[in-house]
Amino acid sequence: MLAAMLAFYVLAGLFGRDPWKGEDAIHIGTAWHMLHYGDWLSPDLAGRPFHEPPLYYWSAAITGKIFGWLLPAHEAMRLASGIWVTLTLMGLYYASRELYGEEDAAAGPLLLAGCAGLLFHAHDAQPMLIALAAYAGTLGALAAIERKPKPAGIIYGLSVAICLLGTGIAPTLPLLVIAPVAWWLSPNRPKALQTLSIGLLLASALIVPWPLSLLSFEPARFHGWLTTELAPLKTPFSLMSCCHGLPFRHFRWLDGRCGSGAKISRHQISFYH
Numbered sequence: 001m002l003a004a005m006l007a008f009y010v011l012a013g014l015f016g017r018d019p020w021k022g023e024d025a026i027h028i029g030t031a032w033h034m035l036h037y038g039d040w041l042s043p044d045l046a047g048r049p050f051h052e053p054p055l056y057y058w059s060a061a062i063t064g065k066i067f068g069w070l071l072p073a074h075e076a077m078r079l080a081s082g083i084w085v086t087l088t089l090m091g092l093y094y095a096s097r098e099l100y101g102e103e104d105a106a107a108g109p110l111l112l113a114g115c116a117g118l119l120f121h122a123h124d125a126q127p128m129l130i131a132l133a134a135y136a137g138t139l140g141a142l143a144a145i146e147r148k149p150k151p152a153g154i155i156y157g158l159s160v161a162i163c164l165l166g167t168g169i170a171p172t173l174p175l176l177v178i179a180p181v182a183w184w185l186s187p188n189r190p191k192a193l194q195t196l197s198i199g200l201l202l203a204s205a206l207i208v209p210w211p212l213s214l215l216s217f218e219p220a221r222f223h224g225w226l227t228t229e230l231a232p233l234k235t236p237f238s239l240m241s242c243c244h245g246l247p248f249r250h251f252r253w254l255d256g257r258c259g260s261g262a263k264i265s266r267h268q269i270s271f272y273h
Helices: 002-012 023-037 055-067 073-100 107-113 116-121 128-143 149-167 169-185 189-207 209-217 219-230 239-244
Strands: none
Touching: 002 073, 002 107, 023 055, 023 073, 055 073, 055 128, 055 149, 073 107, 073 128, 128 149, 128 169, 149 169, 149 189, 169 189, 169 219, 189 209, 209 219
16 A cells, blocks of 8 residues: 555656756756767756766666657656655665664655655656655665665665765765764674775765766866866855755654664754755
């Protein structure tokens, strides 16, 4: 029943409509250009460099290619958003199961699905959905760090990699900052260090090939992308303004533990647009 409800939630808003104005049209257009012109290394928008990480456009172009025979191109590409939202809900489910047990595991994904602030964006062509999936995956990984250290390390590494390749440097920083915190709070620090090291090594192996390839083949675009990514980090900002950029909005944080140790405080987080 839970899977059916969440599947309906994910799929219901993806079909039967033209692209919405704004980001929906922008990101579908970027994925369309990548698919039809074969420039998979870096996104373009209206024939001009679009200095954004490529992962969302890769995923949208691939779903457009696979399902383009069945659906209109914009709907086939928008299916990528459904995939990232599904991964988000799965990550929250497994985090809830680790923290609270099987009986209460449904609470995490249902709380997120019930957020009015997410309803529009979950059915939009929106790269920040990758950050949402990455944060949910990190929650699941850190919740399982004591019981399943190797899978937790792999999931953590994948989460960091997709976040940087999908949304850039700034949204990825909290996922890196949380690693020493998780190590410090863990009751078994040597095991936690090994788990987090596996994750960071995996993330590095997945992340590095794209910027190196971009630097080798299109150095001007690489420097444009890097300048765009670093610009927000060079301006003064407070801890609160940094947290305001996290890709969660209008749902209660899960009270729980890091591994089997520390408690996570309850606070309100906002979905960033």
